[in-house]
Amino acid sequence: MRLSAVEWAILGLSLKVGIVAVLLCLPVAFALAWLLARRRFPGRMLLDALVHLPLVLPPVVTGWLLLILLGRNGAVGALLYDWFGITLVFRWTGAAVAAAVMALPLMVRAIRLSIEAVDRRLEGAARSLGAGRWDAFVSVTLPLCRPGVIAALVLGFARSIGEFGATITFASNIPGETQTLPLAIYAALQSPGGDAMVTRLSILSILVSLAALLASEWIARRGRHARV
Amino acid sequence: MLEFDAWKKLGDVIVGGRFTAGSGVTALFGPSGAGKTSILNMVAGLLKPDRGRIVADGTLLFGPGVDLPPEARGIGYVFQDALLFPHLGVEANLRYGERRSRGRPPLIGFDATVALLGLEALLTRWPATLSGGEAKRVAIGRALLTAPRILLMDEPLASLDAPRRAEIIAAILRIRDEVRLPILHVSHDRDEVDRLADAVIAIDGRAATG
Numbered sequence: 001m002r003l004s005a006v007e008w009a010i011l012g013l014s015l016k017v018g019i020v021a022v023l024l025c026l027p028v029a030f031a032l033a034w035l036l037a038r039r040r041f042p043g044r045m046l047l048d049a050l051v052h053l054p055l056v057l058p059p060v061v062t063g064w065l066l067l068i069l070l071g072r073n074g075a076v077g078a079l080l081y082d083w084f085g086i087t088l089v090f091r092w093t094g095a096a097v098a099a100a101v102m103a104l105p106l107m108v109r110a111i112r113l114s115i116e117a118v119d120r121r122l123e124g125a126a127r128s129l130g131a132g133r134w135d136a137f138v139s140v141t142l143p144l145c146r147p148g149v150i151a152a153l154v155l156g157f158a159r160s161i162g163e164f165g166a167t168i169t170f171a172s173n174i175p176g177e178t179q180t181l182p183l184a185i186y187a188a189l190q191s192p193g194g195d196a197m198v199t200r201l202s203i204l205s206i207l208v209s210l211a212a213l214l215a216s217e218w219i220a221r222r223g224r225h226a227r228v
Numbered sequence: 229m230l231e232f233d234a235w236k237k238l239g240d241v242i243v244g245g246r247f248t249a250g251s252g253v254t255a256l257f258g259p260s261g262a263g264k265t266s267i268l269n270m271v272a273g274l275l276k277p278d279r280g281r282i283v284a285d286g287t288l289l290f291g292p293g294v295d296l297p298p299e300a301r302g303i304g305y306v307f308q309d310a311l312l313f314p315h316l317g318v319e320a321n322l323r324y325g326e327r328r329s330r331g332r333p334p335l336i337g338f339d340a341t342v343a344l345l346g347l348e349a350l351l352t353r354w355p356a357t358l359s360g361g362e363a364k365r366v367a368i369g370r371a372l373l374t375a376p377r378i379l380l381m382d383e384p385l386a387s388l389d390a391p392r393r394a395e396i397i398a399a400i401l402r403i404r405d406e407v408r409l410p411i412l413h414v415s416h417d418r419d420e421v422d423r424l425a426d427a428v429i430a431i432d433g434r435a436a437t438g
Contacts, residue, residue, distance in 0.1 A: 119311075121307065121309070121311055122311055122313060122314075124272075124274045124298070124311075125305070125307060125311040125313075126313075126324070127273070127274065127297070127298035127299050128272045128273070128274065128298050128299075128301075128303060128304070128305040128371075129299075129324055129325035129328055129370065129371070129374050130299045130325060130328030130329060130330055130374050131299055131324075131328055132297070132299050133297075135299075135328070139324070140313060140315075143315045144314070144315055146315075
């Protein structure tokens with residue numbers, strides 16, 4: 001299977017969008033997972049529902065909400081542009097943001113489960129052994145959450161790479177800028193004689209997703225070996 | 229020396245007590261549910277009393293306006309379930325506390341601790357592969373290596389068979405006699421208390437009034 005320069009560029013852009021989306025999402029997802037797993041506060045149920053919204057909303061609606069919020073004239077978008085000169089709409093960064101929002105619920109879920117599975121008494125043990133709050137978090141809680149974080153990264157990456165609806169609505173389908181694998185496949189399907197390209201890009205999608213799954217399995221296995 | 233006079237309402241009972249634990253082994257003895265573990269947790273700083281005072285070697289750990297965090301108390305705690313860190317090997321578990329002893333001079337060194345508790349063959353193992361008695365010994369070593377002022381032990385002999393019990397009892401007596409570390413030990417077993425304790429303090433939960 002020979003890829004054209006355009007197809008390599010599509011793959012490169014998809015990987016870039018997927019990786020940036022996941023890295024963008026990870027700290028937010030961890031913080032939200034922590035809040036939902038460990039804290040009791042008014043509005044917790046509401047926050048939980050909001051986090052899960054992108055999972056159940058039609059992705060086009062999520063994209064439209066992003067457009068309203070982060071568009072050049074949007075409440076947050078205008079500030080981003082005025083203060084930092086950042087535009088997200090029609091840019092690959094916008095595609096990454098859209099993918100990050102779509103990946104958020106999956107990542108929060110995976111991390112939250114791993115935080116809830118940590119025996120909190122181990123944190124007490126760490127404190128009694130002389131570790132401060134932050135030290136105990138870094139040396140005990142975080143390593144014990146590692147499988148969940150890895151799962152979240154893989155799930156989030158796969159979700160980002162596959163993102164279609166929110167991306168095309170918010171960042172549009174611009175070749176070379178926001179046209180990731182699924183968007184390129186969609187475009188090729190629309191154009192006469194695009195069948196061969198559709199096949200190649202679809203195979204690429206499968207390979208990328210498979211590679212992500214295998215990588216996560218490998219990392220998780222390595223972690224287990226260290227324990228027995 | 230530990231001076232304890234602290235109380236906390238937990239559900240319908242007030243747990244706590246008023247006692248002094250000096251050198252040697254002091255046993256907190258009482259039925260299950262009387263709040264013995266809660267008292268240890270209050271000493272360690274893992275449970276905040278509603279009122280009272282806790283003083284260790286002249287340092288106020290808890291009192292009006294004072295509530296030292298657990299890591300600043302210098303209290304060694306051997307939990308009933310050992311609570312070794314599953315992601316660290318035995319040696320790393322032992323070193324965890326040693327590295328965080330906050331400038332307190334070691335009671336006995338790493339090698340001496342390993343020898344005292346017979347941990348030589350366990351150092352390269354992972355906690356998941358240890359038996360209950362082995363895990364308990366590692367937990368004792370881990371607490372000792374933080375160079376604490378006093379060692380708290382929650383039911384150290386629970387769920388061990390007779391030979392394992394004898395090993396732990398021997399370890400406790402060596403810590404008392406060779407390391408000369410005061411030990412506050414919780415038990416609901418009369419026989420265990422008779423064999424180990426130099427002083428016994430009876431604990432029974434008080435029903436909350438008013």
